[in-house]
Amino acid sequence: MSESPLIRLRNLTKVYLMGDMEVRALDGVDMDINRGEYVAIMGPSGSGKSTMMNMIGCLDTPTSGEYDLNNKVVSAMTDDELAQIRNEEIGFVFQTFNLLARTTALQNVELPLIYGGVTPSDRHAMAKKALEDVGLGQRADHMPNQLSGGQRQRVAIARALVNSPSILLADEPTGALDSKTSVEIMALFEELYQKGNTIILVTHEEDIARHAHRIVKLLDGKIIHDQPNQPITTEEHMAHLQL
Numbered sequence: 033m034s035e036s037p038l039i040r041l042r043n044l045t046k047v048y049l050m051g052d053m054e055v056r057a058l059d060g061v062d063m064d065i066n067r068g069e070y071v072a073i074m075g076p077s078g079s080g081k082s083t084m085m086n087m088i089g090c091l092d093t094p095t096s097g098e099y100d101l102n103n104k105v106v107s108a109m110t111d112d113e114l115a116q117i118r119n120e121e122i123g124f125v126f127q128t129f130n131l132l133a134r135t136t137a138l139q140n141v142e143l144p145l146i147y148g149g150v151t152p153s154d155r156h157a158m159a160k161k162a163l164e165d166v167g168l169g170q171r172a173d174h175m176p177n178q179l180s181g182g183q184r185q186r187v188a189i190a191r192a193l194v195n196s197p198s199i200l201l202a203d204e205p206t207g208a209l210d211s212k213t214s215v216e217i218m219a220l221f222e223e224l225y226q227k228g229n230t231i232i233l234v235t236h237e238e239d240i241a242r243h244a245h246r247i248v249k250l251l252d253g254k255i256i257h258d259q260p261n262q263p264i265t266t267e268e269h270m271a272h273l274q275l
Contacts, residue, residue: 044097059253072244123192127207182213
C-alpha cells in the first residue's frame with residue numbers, strides 16, 4: 033500500500049468579499065505533496081500563492097473543499113485545533129525573520145518548545161542542536177542585532193526546525209537578503225531537503241524557485257503548472273549572479 037500524501041488539497045476554494053464583490057483567491061485547487069518533497073509555489077502578485085500558503089500553514093481556513101495534513105482533516109478544525117497543528121506540524125520561515133530583538137539566538141529557537149510544554153533542560157539541548165544544524169552553534173548567545181541578515185535567517189530556520197515539524201514552510205525566505213546570502217540560505221534548504229525534510233517555498237523569484245525539485249505555478253487562484261524541476265546548483269546560481 034502506498035503512503036498517503038502528507039498534504040492533500042481537494043477542490044480548495046477561498047472567496048473574499050470586497051465590498052459587494054467576490055474575489056476567488058483560490059479557485060478549486062487540487063494538489064498532493066508527499067513527505068520529503070521540496071516544492072516551490074510561484075505566481076505573480078494576486079495569483080493566490082499567499083492564500084495557498086496561509087491554507088497549508090493552517091493560518092486560514094478554506095471557504096470550501098478539503099485539506100488533509102498528515103491524515104488529519106484540517107479544513108474542519110477549530111481555531112484551537114489549528115493552533116495546535118501549527119505548533120506540532122509546521123515550521124515557518126518568514127522574509128522578515130520575526131525574531132524577538134531582546135532575546136538571544138538560543139532563546140528565539142526555544143520559543144516553539146515553550147508553547148509545546150517542553151522542560152527547560154530539554155528545550156535548551158534541542159535548541160542548541162537546531163542551531164548547530166544550521167551552522168550557528170557558536171552564536172547561541174548572540175542577540176539578533178549582533179548577527180548578519182543571513183545569520184538571522186538561519187536562527188529563524190533553526191526555530192522552524194526545532195519541533196521536528198512535518199513541513200518547513202518558507203515565505204519569500206530570501207526577500208530581505210542580498211544575492212550572495214540568498215544563495216547560502218538556498219544551499220542550506222537543499223541540505224535540509226537531503227536530510228529528509230519536506231520543504232514548501234513560496235516565492236515570486238524565478239531563480240529562487242529553481243532550487244526546488246518541483247515547481248507549482250498559480251494564476252488567478254488556479255494551478256497552471258505543476259512539474260518536476262532539475263534544481264539549479266549553488267555554483268550555477270553564483271555564476272548566474274555574476275553575469
